[in-house]
Amino acid sequence: MNYPIMKKLSLLAGLMTWTWLVPTAQARLNVVATTPDFGTIAKEIGGDRVEVTTLAKPTEDPHFVDAKPSFIVKLNRADALIEGGAELEIGWLPPLLEGARNPRLESGKPGRISCVEGIALLEVPSSLDRSKGDLHAAGNPHYTTDPTNIKIVARHICDSFCVLDEKSCEYFKANLKKFDEQLEAKTAEWEKLLQPFKGNRIVTYHNSWIYFAKRFGLRMDLYLEPKPGIPPTPSHLEEVIQQMKTDNIHVIIVEPHLNHKTAEAVAAHTGASVLDFAPYPGGAKGTEGSMVQWMDVLVHSLAKALAENAR
């Protein structure tokens, strides 16, 4: 018996079995999303036809994601990359993409899905100015805090998936329809719930919630940070405290990755409540994997805090 040949044959048989299995394994689109909002929408639309990896954790600052070397491998193998754009990922994504050398993810390719397309960005400055460390130099990139924008992003992702996997297009469209119906029904409910608080002013740590505020008729335009990404200074906080007293502001919103103690200190001076606000699905208990669940928790917790603090 010629053992080396036997060995080669069994290896070949193994490879053939593997090759036979590959088409099933590859039928799923391999998708990388930068942040958990896009990753969640991709899963809700892509269902079992996509494999989604999300780079940023739900409790991580989306402007400063810990760029692990394993991300390069994931990007190298991806069929598609879903990003927020508007410079949200400018501080960490470009070097990863450079390392990944994946032509499918080049700008303008169907695999490069930039969700900002079709979004009416707020706070777009007339000229780019990063000199003072402003992280929102291209406009406010936190647009998925408005359910209407979530709908736009979901459609964009669905259309992109249809181009990348034509055979599954009807399936993606059916998922989008379900997603839209659920979101629309819930949005009406959320608007009703926040209706009594129209015009209320709320302090937020970072300027992440203006889209949310605009949708629900609230004001979230006073921040603990003097500029997005610039840590609070004593003089700025003093101004915020004075403004809170003048305007009767009783709620401060803080995201999990930001300094809770600073918010507590301001709250102690003003008698306000500090409310944890998860910027992404999975950032609060029971919200993982569903944009609606996430928004539902936000709206209910805010309505409760505003009702308790109404004076």
Ligand SMILES: [Zn+2]
């Ligand atoms: Zn920001």
